[in-house]
Amino acid sequence: MIFETVGVGPMQVNCYILACAQGGQAIIIDPGSQAKKIQAVLEKHHLRAGMVINTHGHYDHIGADDKFGVAVYVHRQDAEMLKDAKKNLSGVFSLPCKVSSEIKFLEDKQIISLDCLELEVLHLPGHTPGGIGLLMRKPEEGILFSGDTLFCQGVGRYDLPGGDGGLLGKSINDRLFTLPAGTKVYPGHGPATTIGREKDGNYFTE
DSSP: OEEEEEEETTTTEEEEEEESSTTSEEEEEOOOSOHHHHHHHHHHTTOEEEEEEOSSOOHHHHTTGGGGSSOEEEEGGGGGGGGOTTTTTHHHHSSOOOOOSOEEEEOTTOEEEETTEEEEEEEOTTSSTTOEEEEEEESOSSEEEEETTEETTEEOOOSSTTOOHHHHHHIIIIIITTSOTTOEEEESBSOOEEHHHHHHHOGGGO
């Protein structure tokens, strides 16, 4: 499996690129900006984009969605954010941006498949209404892409429009902290961690 992390944009969003093998199709998670930087990784492995997945609809995670010529997948509760600069906050904090690509809706427990890759959607409301995590089922297990729900020694903001601290806590405690302790967590910003490490020592979840 090919697994690359690309830090993009002024907020250093972790864009993740997954593929089964050289020359295949890639899943691109959260291409927030700097499409050329992401494209360079695709070209290094002779990959072509197969789909884009947004873990949520904030502008720093969706800014380069249109640059790869493929459908964009997002939870239906965040889908309007991709079309509305005010809702995705780009109209407040950045240059206004909207996604014009085909948008496909995701639901909780849905399995996303591409070649040998299988990712299970975990609906994790709190940072945004339609925030999701992506739990890898194939070709490996024990890998979670947590978006902006859970970070290494931190959690997502819930004071922005659409945020809800109660839902965020429920998403973390009821959905994420019930995963095996050894599950590797790859967040939307910052370094990777594990479920066990965050369950035992994340001050913000206590």
